[in-house]
Amino acid sequence: MxxxxxxxxxxxxxxxxxxxxxxxxxxxxxxxxxxxxxxxxxxxxxxxxxxxxxxESDLRDSMLHGTGIPNNVANINTAYSKLTGPPILVQIEAITDVGVSAYSLHKTRLIREERRDAGEEQEGEADGEVEGEGPIPNYTRSMLRLELSDGATTLRAAEYRPIHELTLGHTPLGYKLQIQNAEVRRGIIFLEPRNITIKGHLVSDREVNQEAEFAHGLRRRLG
Known part of the structure; x- marks a missing residue:
């Protein structure tokens, strides 16, 4: 042992x-x-x-299921609850920005892909209207929406106040957070800096498919 x-x-x-x-x-x-x-x-x-x-593990493999997020908290029929007690380790399963239109995100994603394919490495403020020129553009930042999992239970999460360590286009899937004393309304956790601790890292198997999963999510939003 x-x-x-x-x-x-x-x-x-x-x-x-x-x-x-x-x-x-x-x-x-x-x-x-x-x-x-x-x-x-x-x-x-x-x-x-x-x-x-x-x-760096997938929590589905490394954790005992049923020992993290309480079932009643994840229930969308529960009007209000709170994650109390010890901090809970979770990983990011999905990330997008619901304060920016899916069309705008999709357009930026295509430009980022195009400029990476052209050999560009620098990221920053860029003119998305100029074809093939400038650095890789950052995504417009508004309000992130995430899916968080403790390895067994998945919750939706909304960025109630900006968490600058989380960035669309950079934060990988499998990225770890610890959550404590966070409000949950109808199965949605409201995240702010005071109720999370950034632990970082990634799950390599998930990170490989991140771009494809993000594109799929945008296509769903676009109908």
């Missing part, structure tokens, strides 16, 4: 959802073997490696 020091550290820093013991065992064995670390002398480094692996 992984040393008690690792288990206690994870319980303190990532109390919800509960980490799957089988996943943790496999993670610990891999770190000790592949990284050639000794739990007697390298405990702090092992803990750091475990945290990285956790934040």
């Amino acid at each position: 992984p040393p008690e020091a690792i288990i206690n550290w994870l319980k303190h820093h990532y109390p919800k959802p509960h980490i799957d013991p089988e996943w943790l065992q496999a993670c610990y064995d891999w770190i000790v073997t592949e990284k050639n670390m000794n739990p007697v002398t390298d405990m702090q480094k092992i803990i750091q490696e475990v945290e990285v692996q956790l934040l």
